[in-house]
Amino acid sequence: MTGCKPAEGIHQVRVPAEFSERRAPPEQLPAASENAPEPGGLKYKTPDGWTVKPNGVMRLASLDVIDGEKKCDISIIKLGPDQPVLENVNRWRGQIKLAPATESELELKPIHCGGKDASMVQLVGEVETILAVMVSTPDATWFVKLQGPNDLAQRERDKFVAFTESVELP
Numbered sequence: 001m002t003g004c005k006p007a008e009g010i011h012q013v014r015v016p017a018e019f020s021e022r023r024a025p026p027e028q029l030p031a032a033s034e035n036a037p038e039p040g041g042l043k044y045k046t047p048d049g050w051t052v053k054p055n056g057v058m059r060l061a062s063l064d065v066i067d068g069e070k071k072c073d074i075s076i077i078k079l080g081p082d083q084p085v086l087e088n089v090n091r092w093r094g095q096i097k098l099a100p101a102t103e104s105e106l107e108l109k110p111i112h113c114g115g116k117d118a119s120m121v122q123l124v125g126e127v128e129t130i131l132a133v134m135v136s137t138p139d140a141t142w143f144v145k146l147q148g149p150n151d152l153a154q155r156e157r158d159k160f161v162a163f164t165e166s167v168e169l170p
Contacts, residue, residue, distance in 0.1 A: 041170030042076065047159040050074065065148070065156050072148025072156055076167065083141035085134060089121055092132055095147070096125030111161065113144060114169030120161075129153035133164045142169060 042060050046052060055062045061076035085108070090100040108119040111133055118135035131153060133144040144167065146153060146160045 043168040044076075044163060045166035047156075047163050050159070050163070065152065065159075067152055067155075070149045070152045072146050072152050074146045074160070074163070075144075077143050077145075078140045079143070081136065081139055081141060083134070083136075083143075085119070088132075088134065088143070089123070092121075092130045092145075092147075093123055096123060096128040096130055098123060098125050111164060113164050114142065114167050116169070118142075118164070120164070122157075124150060131157060131160050135169070137169065142167075 063074040065072045111120040113135040120133045123130040131146040135142045144164045
């Protein structure tokens with residue numbers, strides 16, 4: 001209605017699009033559901049008890065599993081092709097205060113992720129565990145990682161494996 005003036009005592013306020021009824025702020029968007037696509041076409045099944053959270057800078061998926069005061073952080077990231085396995089494993093080992101490993105000490109287990117053959121490593125430190133899966137494609141290396149307190153991470157191990165196997169890479 002062009003040319004209409006608001007009634008006396010009423011003020012017109014322009015609401016930015018990110019706060020309008022048509023578009024909720026990102027923190028109020030619903031969590032991803034089963035096989036819901038993430039930005040970039042990534043899909044996965046969210047295990048029971050896991051919560052989808054906003055993605056960080058490098059993350060294509062970010063989830064939590066919380067039990068009281070304990071929390072495991074789960075992430076999916078994508079880096080360039082041909083990422084060195086030993087360097088990544090040793091970086092993770094450092095995150096949970098383990099000494100670096102040599103190539104011959106690597107214990108990689110075969111797993112499927114995104115319909116492709118992948119490798120999984122389980123690192124158990126004094127306090128925390130890291131479960132990580134690495135899958136290489138011609139144009140990228142994908143990492144699925146869970147990190148948290150030993151007992152909670154071990155309890156969630158089977159769900160992590162199922163989650164990893166449910167991932168559909170774009």
